[in-house]
Each structure stands twice: as structure tokens, then as C-alpha cells.
Amino acid sequence: MVQSQLSPMMQHYMETKKQYPDCVLFYRLGDFYEMFFDDALTVSKELEITLTGKECGLPERAPMCGVPFHAVDSYLNRLVQKGYKVAIAEQMEDPKQAKGLVKREVIRVVTPGTITSAQALDETKNNYLMGIVCTDGGYGVSTADISTGDFLVTEVSTDRELFDEINKFSPSEIICNNAFYVSGVDIEELKNRYHVAVSALDSHFFGEESCHKVLKEHFRVGSLSGLGLEDYGTGIIAAGAVMQYMYETQKSTLEHITTIKPYSTGQFMIIDTSTRRNLELVETMREKQKRGTLLWVLDKTKTAMGARLLRAYIEQPLIHREEIIARQSAVEELNMNYISREEIREYLNPVYDLERLIGRISYKTANPRDLISFCNSLEMLPYIKRLLGEFSSPLLKALADDMDPLEDLFELIRSAIVEEPPITLREGGIIRDGYNEEADKLRAAKTEGKTWLAELEAREREKTGIKGLKVKFNKVFGYYFEVTNSFKNMVPDYFVRKQTLTNAERFTTDELKQLEEIIMGAEDKLVSLEYDLFCEVRDHIASQVVRIQKTAKSIAGTDVFCSLSTVASRRNYVKPAINEKGTISIKNGRHPVVEQMMRDDLFVANDTYLDNGKNRLSVITGPNMAGKSTYMRQVALIVLMAQLGSFVPADEADIGICDRIFTRVGASDDLASGQSTFMVEMTEVANILRNATRNSLLVLDEIGRGTSTFDGLSIAWAVIEHISSPRLLGAKTLFATHYHELTELEGTIAGVKNYCIAVKEQGDDIVFLRKIVRGGADKSYGIQVAKLAGVPESVILRAKEIAEELSNADITARAKEIAEVSANIAQRKVVPKPDEVDMQQLTFFDTVKDDDIIKELSELEINSMTPVDAMNTLYRLQNKLKNRWKDS
Known part of the structure; x- marks a missing residue:
């Protein structure tokens, strides 16, 4: 392909595609995201959408397919679930105001481990991105959930420990260094067994200096020892690579990732991959379903946050007695105060997923309805905190102390956003009356303008005698009078014709034009102002991310203990x-x-x-x-x-x-x-x-x-x-x-x-x-x-x-005697001599004593034999006798 022959738009497309060669490029053209060439062939096949073509300056049309921008999430999610990475190239200016080619930039890259769409994620489990760095001394492992802000790091020394971590977190995507890719691990088997996308990144992601730098800058610390990472040399490289990858794909500041938690695999009970599978902890062996698992039995949580935390508890049981007893005490006290427990659960019921909501708020992708969901959740916090504060269990009291009612944010949203706002931001109707003076004025002008239009319509109908005269509106002509053909001979001279239809004609007047300017100006200004006001509210909430995340963790813990208590009460469980x-x-x-x-x-x-x-x-x-x-x-x-x-x-x-x-x-x-x-x-x-x-x-x-x-x-x-x-x-x-x-x-x-x-x-x-x-x-x-x-x-x-x-010839029919002899040999209770061995007892068939066999028995080094050696020797001698008996 000669790129100089391409049209200007297609040249820009190809330049953008070169920057993201491993991604499917969604390229915004008007109301559609379009794909071209190989990407079009891939998407058309995977999503089963029509493949067309586009003139591009080459002799043959470029293969093309597209999806509407307003429904892009469903198509995007399906592609990502199949393991593809998708780069979103958005129009960065209004096409109506652009001079020449519309400016377009990739605003984010969506991958299986970085997708944040609520539609694509299972709210009851985390969506993890895992970074693996392979060195001679083992592996650095870092795991992040970009939708909740969780960020973990550890180190393991063996392949089996690494696969146990992969199985524990079940990441959607693994990024790794080239050393891991060529370490002998079967990458295709890894992908298939764990249903995970795996890709090796360029070496610059794993530079020690760049990894240290990105972590220090993101968490605003002068030294990584302040984060508890001083003993995790390889883990730091893995965490730094994950952080750089998230920056590069999300193209945002990731302000909601506020902490990084180092951990040792020895802090918890070690449950290897086969044990997790055999015990069916979170999914059944055959159907891979939740029903029929331990998680299914214990999960009576009311919130998505609680469901995820309970899964983590099951995946990582404790090994320190004090921590176990602390959890037991919380469950026990909730059992004893079941009325308060059920009241707490009622308050938990309306609470939305605060962790993922604050993630979308920080990403600036939250819409007005997300903020209402957030507000409705905050309304429950004071009641839950009050009830928790009545308990004496150290864990429950700690949860109450960590729970910030966030009343200031609740009041902000309640005063700013209407109860039932639209989903989209660009159609207005978001901000409440009384929140902003200028918005109130514009809203009044808009309302009064409509009253003026109704009054003008009534006056002109009376003045002209045209009974069917109506004021109408469309985006092309704005406001206009519409007169049917049966009344067009009554139209006065000051009516200016704008459009002729089959059954009617459309007119305007100077007075109608003046009203249109007032009304249309007010509407446009109000929509723009409401958008700005909404963004201010959203940004203020995002600035309180630490408070919100701490409260979300407290809600999750409360939910888990209430769930465990509910199950214990209903199923007659006891405190061990x-x-x-x-x-x-x-x-x-x-x-x-x-x-x-x-x-x-x-x-x-x-x-x-x-x-x-x-x-x-x-x-x-x-x-x-x-x-x-x-x-x-x-x-x-x-x-x-x-x-x-x-x-x-x-x-x-x-x-x-x-x-x-x-x-x-x-x-x-x-x-x-x-x-x-x-x-x-x-x-x-x-x-x-x-x-x-x-x-x-x-x-x-x-x-x-x-x-x-x-x-x-x-x-x-x-x-x-x-x-x-x-x-x-x-x-x-x-x-x-x-x-x-x-x-x-x-x-x-x-x-x-x-x-x-x-x-x-x-x-x-x-x-x-x-x-x-x-x-x-x-x-x-x-x-x-x-x-x-x-x-x-x-x-x-x-x-x-x-x-x-077969009963008389069954080898197990004489195994008791074999066991007794071999056990005695092992314990040196009996050291049989050749003439003390009853060959009749040790064979399956009636035989006479054989001098060769007796001689071999006499030469055995019995003191150095294990029970298994003794049993195998006796078996061999018996077969020898059996064969001789057959020959005779």
C-alpha cells in the first residue's frame, strides 16, 4: 500500500493505526466508529456485522465496517471479552467549526484488564490486570483492579507459586516481560486454562529507574520504603510496569488508585490450584458456576463490594489465631443482635457499588444517574454507622470508625442534581432549581419564552382568522408558523414564506424571529452551563476519593460479617x-x-x-x-x-x-x-x-x-x-x-x-x-x-x-499375609529365616518348597529393605513359583 495515494483522512487513520499496531482502532467519523482494512475484516467476523467498502484513493475500495457511537459499549465489550485490545480515536473538535480535516486523537485503549464499563463487568468479582516480571530469582507479581482502585504486589520463587497466584486472582489480562514469555511457560496453555489475555511488553516498561519513578510520582512519596515496598525489588518492577501500562492505556491521572498493598503469600493459608478446584470454592469443576460452591453457600451479601470481599476471604483464609478470633467475635455479636443485623442489611440493600462509582467519577465517565445512585447510597451511611457503633466487637467498632457518613457530598448532590436526570450530559435537565442563579435565569427565560410563543400563536390566530395556525419547531428551520393549504389564501403580507410542503406552508415573522433568538439562546446557554456545573460537582466528589474508598471498604466489611452471621443463624452453624x-x-x-x-x-x-x-x-x-x-x-x-x-x-x-x-x-x-x-x-x-x-x-x-x-x-x-x-x-x-x-x-x-x-x-x-x-x-x-x-x-x-x-487367584486375597510379613520386617520384630518361611502361605497356588527360592530368600538383606521392597520381592517370588507350577 502506497500511503501517499490515500485520501487525507485515510492517511491520518493509517498514521494513528501505526501507533497502536496491536489494537483494533475505533475511528470516529460523525455518528459512527469506523474500522478499515484488516481491522474491518476482524471486527466484521467477530461481531457479525456487515462489511462494506470506502473510497480511499487506492484502486480498490478499503474494507470497512462500523458501529453507532451511541451503542459502542456493547460492541466494544464483546470484542474485549474475546481478548482484543481496542483503541478509541475520538473527534476532538466540532466538525461544523473545524477547518479542514477534523482533529482526532486516541483518548483511551480498552483491554480485558482495563475495561471499566459497568455493562461488561461482573459486579460480584474483581476484574484484575496482573503484571509478571520473571528473573533468575523468581517472579515479581503485581495485581490491580482499575475499576475499584485495588493495587497489590508480591514476589514468589517457583512456577507453582506463580500459578497459584494466577488461579487465586483469575486476572482478565496478564502483561509480562520477554523473559517470562521465553521462560518455558506454555503461554497458549496459560491463555486457554485461565481464559486470560497474555502479552509481552517492550523492555522500557520494566526499567528499574522508570518503575521506581512512576510509583513515587503517582503516590507522591520520596521513597518507596514509605509504601512498604523496600523488600520487594522484583515486585516493584512488576508494579511499576502495571502502573505505566495503566497510564498509557487510560490516558488519565488514575487518581482513584490511592494505595498499593504489598503482601506475602505466607500471610494466608496456601491453597494451591488443584485444591481450589477440588473443593469448588468459588466455581464448580464442571459447569464453572457459582451455584454449588462454598461461595454460593456463604454469600448473602447485599452489596457488590461485600460480594467481592467475601470472595477474597474465601480465597485467602487466615493463619493467625488473633485475626481469626476477631472475625469470629464480629459474627458472634451480630448473631446475638439479629434485629440490629437485619436492620443493617436493610440499609445495605440500596447501597450501590461505591468503589466502581468513584472509579467512574474519577475517570470523568460518570453520568448524572451515576451521581444519583451515589447520592442514594450515601443517604444510608449515617444509619449504618449508628448501628455499628452500638457493637462492642473490635472489628465492628473499627468498621464504624472508618465509615465516613460523607454528609457534605450527599448534600451537594442532593442540592445540585435533579432526582431523575437524563443519562446523557448534553441535553440539559440536570441541575436543580435554586442551585445556580444564572442557570435559574436562563431556565426562566426558556420557560417564559414558551409562554410568549403560545401567546403569539393565539394572537396571530385571532388576528388572521386562520383557525389551524400553529407555532412549530425543528432543528433546521427553528420556530415557524404552519398553515395548511386550505387557509393559505388568508395568510397576511407580513408572513414571510420559509418552506412549501405538499399539504401546508411554513412562515415566519419579525416578532417570531426575536422570540426565537431569546429562547434558542437561553436553551443553548443553559445546556452548556448545566454541563459545566455537573462537571464541577463530579470533580469535587473525585477530589474526596480517599474518604470515599475508606468508607466503601468499611461497607464491604460490614456486609461480609452480616452475610456470615446470617448464614450461621439460618444453617445452625457453630463457632469453632x-x-x-x-x-x-x-x-x-x-x-x-x-x-x-x-x-x-x-x-x-x-x-x-x-x-x-x-x-x-x-x-x-x-x-x-x-x-x-x-x-x-x-x-x-x-x-x-x-x-x-x-x-x-x-x-x-x-x-x-x-x-x-x-x-x-x-x-x-x-x-x-x-x-x-x-x-x-x-x-x-x-x-x-x-x-x-x-x-x-x-x-x-x-x-x-x-x-x-x-x-x-x-x-x-x-x-x-x-x-x-x-x-x-x-x-x-x-x-x-x-x-x-x-x-x-x-x-x-x-x-x-x-x-x-x-x-x-x-x-x-x-x-x-x-x-x-x-x-x-x-x-x-x-x-x-x-x-x-x-x-x-x-x-x-x-x-x-x-x-x-477369580477369588482364589486374586492377589489381594493373600495381601494381609504380605502386609504382616513386610510390616514385621520394617519394624524388625521378626527376621524370617529361610526355614521359617511358609512358602505355602506366601503363594497363590499349592507348591512344594523350592531350593532356589529358599536360597534367594536366605541371601536377602532384610535389614536394609523397606516394606515396599519386601512386598515386591515376595510378589516376584510368588510369580516365579506360579510359572513353575504352570510349567509342571
Whole structure:
């Protein structure tokens, strides 16, 4: 394309496009935003709008499509949700007054992480932009929500910690340095798995000097130590890059971003990505919906701010006992004063999203109705503050102290803006009578002018005798008299014709022209003055952003505690004791989500007891569908709820603070990364064993089931040994398994206790009692479960025949003996000699003693063998005997 051949307007378009090559350019032309060339092809396809063409000076017309300016938000939002960046090029002068080409400039760039449109955002969750800086020592991570002003920074050292942060915040957009892009992280997988737009920025965004400078200038500090950032070297670079990116895209001062909050991942319970997914904290695994999650159960908030804060509480449970107890005290006092609580909730109900409203006010995009919503919200603040001030809980009192009633702003808006203003700013009708003297005068002239017009119409109708004479108005001709053709012979000489229509003619007079000048002048001046007055009010509110944000945080906290209290009261939750000695004791605990989802059946409550001593690890057996996974998730959720400060679904609970919760529940192939079910399982197990501590809670379901029976059993056995050993780990663990052989570990490995799901047999059928009881299950009830699931009767009968045939050859039929021998070897209680080994007992088939095998047994270094080595050796020898028996 030869740019010199393009028309002047298209040349300017191409110059603007060169400055924003990674954006779709919305170029304002009159009442439309137009796109050309490749952008037009992209937008036409993505938004399914008509593709046309425009003469541009080239032999072929330029591909073109457009969207009307008054409806641009809906089109813009759809594009951004698809991951595109959009640059908005606006007309910067009135085309009627422009000489030559109308001046146009890009006024902002809208990206997935910087969109502020209320229509595009989910009010119950933050819309985060995340900056990642990769260095040899780890990662700097900065997260900002431009719509609320939240701005956070931290540092992590490993890929897994980084992905945990990404999963925690679920950003809409990630910006990063080139080092991260080429670090080996699969960017496409990152985009697809987390539904996030990812882009690497130029190196100038990550310069140490420029990052320090932009943060100091924005927050008006002489040193970053005043912001608490002195220990976050890489984090500062990430925060500085995010700030520069926001400046560059928003082209505003971002005055509503008033604080930056450094944090350490160690300040909160660590919940890794798989645990968040398995416990379904904020979205379900399959449908990705809120219904069926812990958030769904606990969220009875009345405001958008409260909903977002509650989500953050669930995502980041506390690990400091004093902070947990402070939250509990707030919930407890609200429970005890439910009348005041319900009154507070009534006052919270009309409160709009103050955080995002002040964001739009600061951006100068708030319209008159936004200010009315803001005003109506402020009206509730004195009542909420008064009620909060009556409580003695330190947290509730602190919320009351932080809540500024903002009565001056309420009075300003109430006196300045009419109750039902128009949406747009340029049509007037915004400012109240009595607020501004000049506006009142112009409004009076406008009103009286209309009275004068009515009087003039009546006089001329009487004077001329034209009964149908009317004064009308349009934007082209202004005011005029309209006379139908049947009366045109009665038109007097001083009527000056302006337009002839099919059925009528239009006239003016000197008197009508004078009135028109008065009325039209007053209207134009009034609209302009009202716009200026509105902007003054909006700017004054924006100057109070710190007060407003502090109050908004207080409202959010109040809403969260009222929500937790409401749920606790309605669902009969109890306040758990919080201990630091590592004991988890739950009496009649219930699964918070399953309990609420059940309609016709009562939930069966269960007890739990775990500690760092004799009850470290519970081996749980029982058939599928009996409730093992529900029970284990229930325990994890109760611990998590206790540590976020909530009451819990139980009759009584004493919760030892856990630094981390790890879960390994369920299995599925990770096709995107080419990993099998078993590989995914082992990767997650490896993460748990390497990162769990003595104070962690582990929930492990069916470890080892993705491979052969003996390999799986061996791995599960070794994992239990590792976890239960205080020297190696010693974490509190719930371990569900179908390997009934593992029940033999109770009494041989310290800290292991057996539990099973109670089952009632009725002939060939079973009934799940959903009750956890001491002891191990001696059957898997697989065929009975298949029958319950609806497997055809013929298949069930054949399965029983096969099971009976295989029972004598089933490897697990002799596993108890194997477990006893290997356990004795491990504890050195028995060191078997060759002549003491009953080969008949250790084989599956009747065999005679074999000298070679006895010789091999005699040469084993038993003292150096682990239980797993012993079991594998015995298995190999048994197979050897089995093969010889077949050969004979």
C-alpha cells in the first residue's frame, strides 16, 4: 500500500493505526466508529456485522465496517471479552467549526484488564490486570483492579507459586516481560486454562529507574520504603510496569488508585490450584458456576463490594489465631443482635457499588444517574454507622470508625442534581432549581419564552382568522408558523414564506424571529452551563476519593460479617474453637454445600478427629458412592471456613490452624499438556509431598488407582509411610482407598487409624448409611454398586460368576499375609529365616518348597529393605513359583 495515494483522512487513520499496531482502532467519523482494512475484516467476523467498502484513493475500495457511537459499549465489550485490545480515536473538535480535516486523537485503549464499563463487568468479582516480571530469582507479581482502585504486589520463587497466584486472582489480562514469555511457560496453555489475555511488553516498561519513578510520582512519596515496598525489588518492577501500562492505556491521572498493598503469600493459608478446584470454592469443576460452591453457600451479601470481599476471604483464609478470633467475635455479636443485623442489611440493600462509582467519577465517565445512585447510597451511611457503633466487637467498632457518613457530598448532590436526570450530559435537565442563579435565569427565560410563543400563536390566530395556525419547531428551520393549504389564501403580507410542503406552508415573522433568538439562546446557554456545573460537582466528589474508598471498604466489611452471621443463624452453624496445637476435632460435621443442595434427604453428620500424634492419618475404606469423598471434602471445607472467620456446619468444632490444605481428589487426563490420568495424579502427589508441612491438612483420594494393582498399592503404601512419619512429614491426613490391604497398617505404623463407611447388606443389595465408623471395610461391594448404578442384570450375574472364579487367584486375597510379613520386617520384630518361611502361605497356588527360592530368600538383606521392597520381592517370588507350577 502506497500511503501517499490515500485520501487525507485515510492517511491520518493509517498514521494513528501505526501507533497502536496491536489494537483494533475505533475511528470516529460523525455518528459512527469506523474500522478499515484488516481491522474491518476482524471486527466484521467477530461481531457479525456487515462489511462494506470506502473510497480511499487506492484502486480498490478499503474494507470497512462500523458501529453507532451511541451503542459502542456493547460492541466494544464483546470484542474485549474475546481478548482484543481496542483503541478509541475520538473527534476532538466540532466538525461544523473545524477547518479542514477534523482533529482526532486516541483518548483511551480498552483491554480485558482495563475495561471499566459497568455493562461488561461482573459486579460480584474483581476484574484484575496482573503484571509478571520473571528473573533468575523468581517472579515479581503485581495485581490491580482499575475499576475499584485495588493495587497489590508480591514476589514468589517457583512456577507453582506463580500459578497459584494466577488461579487465586483469575486476572482478565496478564502483561509480562520477554523473559517470562521465553521462560518455558506454555503461554497458549496459560491463555486457554485461565481464559486470560497474555502479552509481552517492550523492555522500557520494566526499567528499574522508570518503575521506581512512576510509583513515587503517582503516590507522591520520596521513597518507596514509605509504601512498604523496600523488600520487594522484583515486585516493584512488576508494579511499576502495571502502573505505566495503566497510564498509557487510560490516558488519565488514575487518581482513584490511592494505595498499593504489598503482601506475602505466607500471610494466608496456601491453597494451591488443584485444591481450589477440588473443593469448588468459588466455581464448580464442571459447569464453572457459582451455584454449588462454598461461595454460593456463604454469600448473602447485599452489596457488590461485600460480594467481592467475601470472595477474597474465601480465597485467602487466615493463619493467625488473633485475626481469626476477631472475625469470629464480629459474627458472634451480630448473631446475638439479629434485629440490629437485619436492620443493617436493610440499609445495605440500596447501597450501590461505591468503589466502581468513584472509579467512574474519577475517570470523568460518570453520568448524572451515576451521581444519583451515589447520592442514594450515601443517604444510608449515617444509619449504618449508628448501628455499628452500638457493637462492642473490635472489628465492628473499627468498621464504624472508618465509615465516613460523607454528609457534605450527599448534600451537594442532593442540592445540585435533579432526582431523575437524563443519562446523557448534553441535553440539559440536570441541575436543580435554586442551585445556580444564572442557570435559574436562563431556565426562566426558556420557560417564559414558551409562554410568549403560545401567546403569539393565539394572537396571530385571532388576528388572521386562520383557525389551524400553529407555532412549530425543528432543528433546521427553528420556530415557524404552519398553515395548511386550505387557509393559505388568508395568510397576511407580513408572513414571510420559509418552506412549501405538499399539504401546508411554513412562515415566519419579525416578532417570531426575536422570540426565537431569546429562547434558542437561553436553551443553548443553559445546556452548556448545566454541563459545566455537573462537571464541577463530579470533580469535587473525585477530589474526596480517599474518604470515599475508606468508607466503601468499611461497607464491604460490614456486609461480609452480616452475610456470615446470617448464614450461621439460618444453617445452625457453630463457632469453632481455634487452637495452635494441631488438633482437628469435629462433632457431627456436615458438608456445607451438599447439605444445602439436598432437598428430600437429611444429611448424615460425621465426627472427625485428627492430631499430630496417634491420630495423624485416617485410612478410609468403603464402596464407591458411599460418601468417602464428600466426607473428606467436608473436613477440608470446615477447616477453611473456620480460618476465614466463619462459623461452621457442626455441633461442635475445635480447629487447629493449618498452614496449607492440599487435596488429591478425582482424576482426569490433562490432554492439553499430554499428561495421562496417572501422570497428573503423581505430579499432584509429588507437589504435596514436597510442599506440605507438619501443620498442613492433606486430603488424598484413591492414590495409585491409575496404574496396575501392585504398583498402585506399593505407591499408596509408600505415600502413607512418608506422610505418617514425623521425621519426614507428619501431616494430618485423610486417605481414602480401595486397597483394603492398607488397613493392615494400623498398629504397624504409628499414627495410622482405620475408618470405613458403614454399609447395610440386604441380600444381594446394599444400603449406604453414610456414617464414618472405626475399622476397615472387608469388601468393596463393587458389583452391588454397579447394580445400584443400573448396569444390566445379565452383566451383574456374569460379574458374580467371574468374581467367584477369580477369588482364589486374586492377589489381594493373600495381601494381609504380605502386609504382616513386610510390616514385621520394617519394624524388625521378626527376621524370617529361610526355614521359617511358609512358602505355602506366601503363594497363590499349592507348591512344594523350592531350593532356589529358599536360597534367594536366605541371601536377602532384610535389614536394609523397606516394606515396599519386601512386598515386591515376595510378589516376584510368588510369580516365579506360579510359572513353575504352570510349567509342571
